[in-house]
Amino acid sequence: GENVEQHPSTLSVQEGDSAVIKCTYSDSASNYFPWYKQELGKGPQLIIDIRSNVGEKKDQRIAVTLNKTAKHFSLHITETQPEDSAVYFCAAITTGTASKLTFGTGTRLQVTL
Amino acid sequence: DSGVTQTPKHLITATGQRVTLRCSPRSGDLSVYWYQQSLDQGLQFLIQYYNGEERAKGNILERFSAQQFPDLHSELNLSSLELGDSALYFCASSSDPGLYNEQFFGPGTRLTVL
DSSP: OOOEEEEOSEEEEETTSOEEEEEEESOTTOOEEEEEEEOTTSOOEEEEEEETTOSEEEETTEEEEEETTTTEEEEEEOSOOGGGOEEEEEEEEOSSSSOOEEEOOOEEEEEEO | OOSOEEEOSEEEEOTTOOEEEEEEOOTTOOEEEEEEEETTTEEEEEEEEETTEEEEEOSOOTTEEEEEOTTSOEEEEEOSOOGGGOEEEEEEEESOSSTTOOOEEOOOEEEEEO
16 A cells, blocks of 8 residues: 655744655555645644646645655745644545545644744 | 534543544535544544445454445444544545545544543
């Protein structure tokens, strides 16, 4: 089955700096890669996603890049703000009729003033 | 607010007991997913239902079972509970079970087994 590795496990940046979280996946058949943000006491919330036929996608301060050959994808957050502090999960979906998300282990991002 | 509701918010029970977690998907969503989040295992997919039928199974124990009812709400039943079953249980829903669909997560049920 799919295996998703995520690094780093914790990340501390100063407000205004950029943050980068990286994930690798094992199943070359995976072709959809969402990123979720989980705030304390809440469920994961989708913040951006990318399909395997796209190399990069951007939404305001958030961008995701995908390298299919290397089987890795990254989340980039620019101009970080304190409200970006949360746990971020990458995920990959195996092909087929069922969308079975395999999550990375999470990155705890702390944005300090 | 994702539109997915889960009850109860917290549940405390003893080993060997049985509990039922409930999930109501977003209006119009036919697919329901259950996930377990624990400190040592992270977020793990348990099972998926689509329009009342089981669609996919993940790392779900035999002591656990789920179902989706005609009104599309779903229940996750956990029996013969063990200390290690203490975790956050999330339900998510989506409009269809295919690829590229966004899954909306509920706020979760925190289960504590004493």
